[in-house]
Amino acid sequence: xxxxxxxxxxxxxxxxxxxxxxVTDIESEKAPKGLNEDIIRFISGKKxxxxxxxxxxxxxxxxxxxxxxxxxxxxxxxxxxxxxIYYYSAPKAAEKLDSLDEVDPELLATYEKLGIPLxxxxxxxxxAVDAVFDSVSVATTFxxxxxxxxxxxxxxxxxIQKYPELVRKYLSSVVPVSDNYFSAxxxxxxxxxxxVYVPKNVKCPMELSxxxxxxxxxxxxxxxxxxxxxxxxxxxxxxxxxxxQRDENQLHAAVVELxxxxxxxxxxxxxxxxxxxxxxxxxxxxxxxxKRGSCRGDRxxxxxxxxxxxxxxxxxxxxxxxxxxxxxGEFYSVAVTNGAQQADTGTKMIHLGEGSKSTIISKxxxxxxxxxxxxxxxxxxxxxxxxxNFTQCDSLLVGQTCGAHTxxxxxxRNPSGKIExxxxxxxxxxxxxxxxxxxGITEEDAVSLIVNGFCKEVMKELPMEFAVxxxxxxxxxxxxxxx
Amino acid sequence: xDSMSILEINELTATVDGNEILHGINxxxxxxxxxxxxxxxxxxxxxxxxxxxxxxxxxxxxxDISLNGKSIIDDEADDRARAGLFLAFxxxxxLPGVSGxxxxxxxxxxxxxxxxEEEVDHLDFVKIVRxxxxxxxxxxxxxxxxxxxxxxxxxxxxYEILQMALLKPSMAILDETDSGLDVDxxxxxxxxxxxxxxxxxxxxxxxxxxxxxxxxxxxxxxxxSGGRIVKSGDKSLALEVEENxxxxxxxxA
Numbered sequence: 233x234x235x236x237x238x239x240x241x242x243x244x245x246x247x248x249x250x251x252x253x254x255v256t257d258i259e260s261e262k263a264p265k266g267l268n269e270d271i272i273r274f275i276s277g278k279k280x281x282x283x284x285x286x287x288x289x290x291x292x293x294x295x296x297x298x299x300x301x302x303x304x305x306x307x308x309x310x311x312x313x314x315x316x317i318y319y320y321s322a323p324k325a326a327e328k329l330d331s332l333d334e335v336d337p338e339l340l341a342t343y344e345k346l347g348i349p350l351x352x353x354x355x356x357x358x359x360a361v362d363a364v365f366d367s368v369s370v371a372t373t374f375x376x377x378x379x380x381x382x383x384x385x386x387x388x389x390x391x392i393q394k395y396p397e398l399v400r401k402y403l404s405s406v407v408p409v410s411d412n413y414f415s416a417x418x419x420x421x422x423x424x425x426x427x428v429y430v431p432k433n434v435k436c437p438m439e440l441s442x443x444x445x446x447x448x449x450x451x452x453x454x455x456x457x458x459x460x461x462x463x464x465x466x467x468x469x470x471x472x473x474x475x476x477q478r479d480e481n482q483l484h485a486a487v488v489e490l491x492x493x494x495x496x497x498x499x500x501x502x503x504x505x506x507x508x509x510x511x512x513x514x515x516x517x518x519x520x521x522x523k524r525g526s527c528r529g530d531r532x533x534x535x536x537x538x539x540x541x542x543x544x545x546x547x548x549x550x551x552x553x554x555x556x557x558x559x560x561g562e563f564y565s566v567a568v569t570n571g572a573q574q575a576d577t578g579t580k581m582i583h584l585g586e587g588s589k590s591t592i593i594s595k596x597x598x599x600x601x602x603x604x605x606x607x608x609x610x611x612x613x614x615x616x617x618x619x620x621n622f623t624q625c626d627s628l629l630v631g632q633t634c635g636a637h638t639x640x641x642x643x644x645r646n647p648s649g650k651i652e653x654x655x656x657x658x659x660x661x662x663x664x665x666x667x668x669x670x671x672g673i674t675e676e677d678a679v680s681l682i683v684n685g686f687c688k689e690v691m692k693e694l695p696m697e698f699a700v701x702x703x704x705x706x707x708x709x710x711x712x713x714x715x
Numbered sequence: 716x717d718s719m720s721i722l723e724i725n726e727l728t729a730t731v732d733g734n735e736i737l738h739g740i741n742x743x744x745x746x747x748x749x750x751x752x753x754x755x756x757x758x759x760x761x762x763x764x765x766x767x768x769x770x771x772x773x774x775x776x777x778x779d780i781s782l783n784g785k786s787i788i789d790d791e792a793d794d795r796a797r798a799g800l801f802l803a804f805x806x807x808x809x810l811p812g813v814s815g816x817x818x819x820x821x822x823x824x825x826x827x828x829x830x831x832e833e834e835v836d837h838l839d840f841v842k843i844v845r846x847x848x849x850x851x852x853x854x855x856x857x858x859x860x861x862x863x864x865x866x867x868x869x870x871x872x873x874y875e876i877l878q879m880a881l882l883k884p885s886m887a888i889l890d891e892t893d894s895g896l897d898v899d900x901x902x903x904x905x906x907x908x909x910x911x912x913x914x915x916x917x918x919x920x921x922x923x924x925x926x927x928x929x930x931x932x933x934x935x936x937x938x939x940s941g942g943r944i945v946k947s948g949d950k951s952l953a954l955e956v957e958e959n960x961x962x963x964x965x966x967x968a
Contacts, residue, residue: 661808662771662772663808664808664809664810666770666771666792666808667804667807667808667810668793668810668818668821668822669769669791669792669793669796670768670770670792670793670796670801670802670804671796671818671821671822671825671878671882672793672796672797672822672825672826672829672882673793673818673821673822673825674793674825675793677821677825681810681813681817681818681821682810682813684812684813685810685811685812685813685814685861686811686812687812688812688814689812
């Protein structure tokens with residue numbers, strides 16, 4: 233997506249391991265640290281939210297208070313002090329903006345440095361970008377273009393005011409507020425995110441993308457994304473994420489909901505490159521995200537593609553609820569862990585509709601002292617006559633001190649269901665490396681070549697320009713992992 | 716140092732897992748010459764090829780190797796490769812998922828970069844590869860497969876020769892290129908190698924059997940036994956081995 237050329241050169245120019253670790257020096261407005269009902273009222277007030285929204289948040293908060301923190305994953309998480317986090321941080325003067333000319337030049341420069349020029353003239357062939365900086369959306373490009381065909385692409389805070397009936401209808405209809413600890417927390421305190429609405433029979437003419445950046449210290453990012461595609465519509469949506477290098481852990485607890493109606497299709501791609509912490513495991517982002525799509529209409533299709541290279545801890549399962557007849561769910565994932573990173577990621581495919589189909593291709597790459605777990609649920613329910621699933625789960629180990637784990641859960645309540653599961657574990661061999669070296673390819677390029685070969689089936693699902701960026705990222709995140 | 720020599724090996728000793736396998740090898744190959752090293756199993760033939768190309772685990776404990784007049788013993792394997800040393804593997808390695816074109820282009824461009832030349836883009840490279848592949852009877856379909864995956868024995872060896880043709884090394888080592896080939900495949904591969912004989916390119920052909928050397932006719936033949944070169948001569952030495960076996964040669968040494 234986003235200006236690959238710039239990204240690559242930015243990556244190459246920068247020194248140090250994590251290339252997006254710089255901090256933007258910008259004045260921000262913060263709510264006091266900690267979490268209580270006043271903070272929630274503050275956030276809601278800042279966003280000029282209607283009464284129903286505030287009540288919805290408060291209800292979520294009260295529910296969250298009663299929930300225990302989950303601990304069933306294969307992760308070791310240092311305790312999180314929820315009262316030591318800023319729940320609202322916004323760059324000052326980032327109020328209502330009518331055009332990009334009004335965006336703070338410091339912010340524009342930041343996104344430029346990240347390889348995402350927000351200047352529409354400079355952008356590559358029509359990718360519309362929503363840039364979220366800490367708690368607020370600072371710019372959304374190409375909105376006029378999109379509105380011509382009826383596509384709504386705006387910050388969710390704006391959607392709550394402008395399109396309350398749409399938001400009320402679909403918000404938390406896929407991920408209920410009480411779904412899990414972090415979704416409840418998100419519902420209470422979410423500050424921004426993107427809203428996409430594609431009307432009937434409209435194929436969205438450009439890729440939509442959101443770029444998340446955490447800048448402030450001790451700030452949590454709780455974004456909320458809602459994408460609704462009406463009958464016969466189509467949209468391809470991309471998200472990218474980075475954060476500065478900091479010694480303490482920062483929490484990113486997002487909720488993403490997708491709704492696909494009859495004959496519609498949503499393609500959702502993620503390249504996640506939050507700061508992973510240092511070699512010893514100090515600092516880094518806790519990426520605890522709930523992503524779920526509902527294939528509500530017949531023949532609807534939702535496809536998740538994720539390339540996860542960053543974060544100290546990644547804990548998420550982009551899932552599909554396949555309600556519609558002959559609906560299709562897909563999950564393509566590459567999760568790379570190096571250093572002291574941990575990942576527990578995978579998907580859930582819940583088959584409810586007759587003839588529903590799902591495909592899961594997961595590629596885990598572990599290096600350094602990292603731990604990488606695939607966890608996935610395939611559930612074929614009674615009504616899902618002739619449902620099918622194919623799962624392929626491959627792990628690649630780089631070095632001797634990392635771990636790869638595969639935890640598939642398979643539930644079949646309908647005898648006509650077909651479920652296939654394939655899994656492999658392999659290692660980059662000395663022999664393979666030597667073969668590449670003998671051809672004059674450097675060790676780092678060799679690892680990148682072999683790893684990208686291993687992930688090929690997933691990479692080809694990414695939009696072209698995004699794929700180039702992702703390949704580069706995988707190479708960078710494995711730097712120094714061999715030898 | 717003779718300015719004509721491309722590869723010079725002096726009193727080379729090397730160990731694998733702490734055991735000395737090469738006990739003082741001396742060898743000089745001049746520009747454009749083709750030398751053959753013959754020897755029984757366990758004589759150190761493959762070890763020599765790995766020591767020369769710098770594989771991890773093959774440790775040089777004494778002596779020197781120079782390529783084009785410069786010592787390379789402190790260089791990494793990829794540096795040696797970019798300096799013009801090429802090894803055609805006895806058992807070419809599979810790289811699942813890695814597209815042949817990306818792999819070939821990565822190595823091709825690494826060489827160009829080293830020489831300060833401009834890298835070629837994908838489209839131009841495809842043309843270059845197809846032209847070379849045609850000479851070796853390598854189909855477009857084979858070029859599209861991942862590196863060495865699902866290749867037959869003959870296809871793997873031809874793919875090695877294709878890489879040699881692309882990388883134009885000044886010193887090529889062919890490690891048991893004949894192993895696992897039937898008569899027809901041997902002929903195709905040898906013809907490919909002969910096409911690459913060039914006044915600017917030296918070759919070291921490592922083999923157990925004489926039969927390869929009747930296709931690729933060497934200027935000199937050396938017999939490696941017990942980690943030493945025990946006898947050197949012209950191509951007739953290979954025929955002697957064929958007739959009397961290695962035992963006879965050992966006695967003579």
